[in-house]
Amino acid sequence: MLKCVFKNNVFFLVPYFFFFLSGAFLLVSFSPGQLHLFFNGFHSEWANVCFSKLTYLGDGWTAVLISLLLVFYKLRFALITLLSYGLSSLIAQVLKHFIFEGRIRPLRFFEGVHGLYLVPGVDMNSYYSFPSGHSTTAFAVFFCLALFTSQNWLKAGCFVIALLTAYSRVYLSQHFFADIYAGSVVGVGSAFIIYWLLREK
Numbered sequence: 001m002l003k004c005v006f007k008n009n010v011f012f013l014v015p016y017f018f019f020f021l022s023g024a025f026l027l028v029s030f031s032p033g034q035l036h037l038f039f040n041g042f043h044s045e046w047a048n049v050c051f052s053k054l055t056y057l058g059d060g061w062t063a064v065l066i067s068l069l070l071v072f073y074k075l076r077f078a079l080i081t082l083l084s085y086g087l088s089s090l091i092a093q094v095l096k097h098f099i100f101e102g103r104i105r106p107l108r109f110f111e112g113v114h115g116l117y118l119v120p121g122v123d124m125n126s127y128y129s130f131p132s133g134h135s136t137t138a139f140a141v142f143f144c145l146a147l148f149t150s151q152n153w154l155k156a157g158c159f160v161i162a163l164l165t166a167y168s169r170v171y172l173s174q175h176f177f178a179d180i181y182a183g184s185v186v187g188v189g190s191a192f193i194i195y196w197l198l199r200e201k
Contacts, residue, residue, distance in 0.1 A: 005147070005192070011155040012146040016188065019163060023181045033114075035177045036106050039170050040117055047171065048119045055168040057161065058134025060089065063141045074148075080191075080198050081144045088140040088190035089133065092183065096128045103130040106173045116173050125174060131182035132175040135166035139187025147195055162187075 006013055026035060056062060063085040070078035096103075108126040110116050118124065142162040146155040166180040 005195070008150075009146055009155055011152040012143065012159045015156070015159050015163075016184070019184070020181075023177070027178055027181065032176045032178055033109065036109075036170065036173070037114065039177065040106075040173060043117050043119075043171070051164075051168040051171045052119055052122055054165055055134060055172060055174075057165045058132075058136075058138040058169070060085070060133075060137060063137050066141055066145070070148075076198065077144075077148050080147075080194055081141060083198070084140045084144050084187075084191040084194040085137060087194060088136045088187045091186050091190060092131050092133050092136040095131055095182075095186075096133070100130040101128065103128070103179075105129040106176060109176075119172050122172050122174075129175055130179050131186060132166065132169045132179040133183065134169050135175070135180040135183030136187045136190075138162045138165035139184045140191045141187075143188050143191040144195070147191070 030038075064082070067078045067082040067085070070081055105124075105126050105128075106116060107118075107124045139162045142158040142165075146158040149155060149158075162184070166184060169175040169180050170177055
């Protein structure tokens with residue numbers, strides 16, 4: 001099963017493993033503050049607009065809408081997507097509110113120490129930083145979509161969309177890099193578990 005999933009989803013999983021390994025290197029090499037200030041140094045007007053809109057692809061309502069649309073294509077795909085979103089969100093919320101409830105977000109972390117560049121018009125949060133719920137949802141849903149399609153360019157596109165959605169959370173200073181990294185692991189892992197459980201149902 002594992003070998004088959006990897007073979008059929010190389011165009012999603014290979015870039016994801018590259019992100020996983022390079023992300024791990026960054027996390028052990030730099031502090032959360034250093035990483036965030038590095039990413040915060042890159043901004044522009046078009047990127048502000050792009051990422052402030054793209055981040056909504058990680059919303060729960062987006063996951064539900066995609067699941068509903070899949071009902072008209074194949075009910076099993078809709079069920080797998082919805083359950084993957086549900087499981088990944090449950091894990092993320094438990095981690096946020098019960099295990100890492102003290103983790104503050106960049107706005108509060110740098111308060112009085114360093115002035116972050118903040119995108120105008122974005123409502124900022126201060127607490128429950130780890131992991132990123134938007135990143136969790138994006139990777140769970142778009143990995144599901146990659147599993148469903150046979151087109152390699154769509155699989156690669158699903159990875160790019162998931163990654164950019166996750167990165168939008170760092171760009172908007174809503175999360176640290178570690179938050180989106182963990183969210184990606186929870187999202188992909190949850191989607192794989194649900195897909196494996198329902199693969200022949």
